[in-house]
C-alpha cells in the first residue's frame with residue numbers, strides 16, 4: 001500500500017526540561033511529505049489518583065524523575081506501530097497507542113510518552129495539510145474556532161507554593177472584556193496591582209510554580225481580601241467586569257469527608273467545608289470553583305453542586321481527570337457543571353476531545369488547561385481555540401511558559417478575529433454567568 005503524503009515516516013523522542021527544571025519528554029514526528037510536528041509533555045504535581053501515569057525512572061538520579069524509560073517507550077514500542085499511519089487520522093493514531101497499553105492508567109507506556117506522541121502527531125498533521133494547528137483542531141472536533149475566556153492566576157498556593165496557603169489557585173476571569181486582548185490587559189493591571197500590594201506590606205517574595213505571586217498570607221481569606229483590593233486598585237469593581245475564580249484542589253488536603261486546613265490548623269468536616277466555601281462565594285465575587293471537595297468525596301461534590309451550581313461554575317479537575325466515563329457518572333450525579341480538559345491526564349488527544357464533546361453535549365462548561373510543569377509548547381492554545389472550548393487556564397501572567405500560551409492566542413486571534421471571543425456569551429444560559437453580568441455575585 002502506498003503511503004499518502006501525510007503518513008508518518010518517523011518519530012524521534014528526546015529528553016528536554018520543563019519550567020521546574022525537571023526532565024520531560026519531547027517528540028518529533030516527521031511525515032512522508034517532509035513536514036515535522038513537535039510536542040512536549042507537561043507535568044502536574046497536584047495530580048488526581050485516576051489520571052494517566054507519569055512514567056519516571058525512579059532511583060537517585062534527578063530525584064527519580066528521569067524520563068529514560070518514557071523516551072525509550074516512544075522509540076521502541078510506539079514508533080514501530082505508527083510508521084505508515086496517516087497523521088491526519090488522529091483517532092487511528094491514538095487507537096494504535098491505546099492498543100499497546102490497555103492498562104487503566106497507561107502504566108505500561110506512560111502518559112508522558114503517549115501525550116507527547118499524540119500532540120506531536122496533531123502538530124505534524126496540521127503541517128502536512130498546510131494549515132494552522134487551530135484549524136486542524138477545528139476540523140478534528142467539528143467546532144467553530146473561538147477565542148476562549150482566559151482564567152488567570154494572581155496568587156499561587158497549595159502544592160505549587162510549598163503549601164504556604166491551603167487553596168491552590170486564586171485567579172480572575174474577565175467575562176466583561178470585549179476582546180481576548182482586553183481580558184489580558186485588565187489581568188495585567190490586576191496582577192501588577194497585586195504585586196504592589198504585596199510589596200507595600202513587605203510580603204513580596206517572588207512567584208509560585210505557575211507564576212502567581214508567592215502567597216505570604218496568614219489565612220486563606222487574607223489572599224481573597226488582597227485579591228479583591230488588587231482588582232479595585234486596578235480600577236475595576238469586583239463582580240462587575242472582573243470575577244474571582246478558585247482552584248481549591250481539595251484532594252491535596254482532604255479525604256474521606258475530612259479537610260485539614262494546615263494554615264489555620266483546623267480540620268473541617270464535609271459540611272463545614274461546604275459552609276466555608278459558601279461564605280466565600282457570598283463575600284468575594286467568586287464565579288467559579290474547581291475541585292471544591294476531594295476526588296473521593298462524591299457526596300460532597302453533589303451537595304455542593306446542588307446548593308451552589310446555579311450561582312457558580314463548579315469544575316471537576318482531579319474529580320474527573322479528563323476521563324469520559326467519570327464525566328458521564330458526574331453528569332448523572334449532578335456533581336459539577338464544568339470540566340477541566342488536560343490532555344496528559346488521559347494521555348491522548350482523541351480521548352481528551354471525546355471528553356470535551358460529551359461535556360459540551362450535556363451543557364457543561366469546558367476549560368482547556370495546562371499543568372503546573374510547562375514548557376514553550378503552545379499546543380493547548382490551538383486546541384482550546386479549535387475545539388471551541390469556553391475557557392483556557394494556563395497559570396499566571398508571568399514567566400514565558402505561561403505567556404507563550406497567552407501570546408499564541410493573540411496571534412490566532414489576529415487570524416480568526418476578535419469577534420470570536422467567547423467572553424460571557426455562551427455561558428449566558430447559566431445563572432452564574434447571568435450573575436456575573438448583572439454583578440450579583
Ligand code: PGA
Nearest residue numbers: 043044045046047371372
Ligand atoms: P497540577 O495542578 O498541574 O500541578 O496537577 C494544576 C491544577 O490542579 O489545575
Ligand code: ZN
Nearest residue numbers: 247249290317
Ligand atoms: Zn485543579
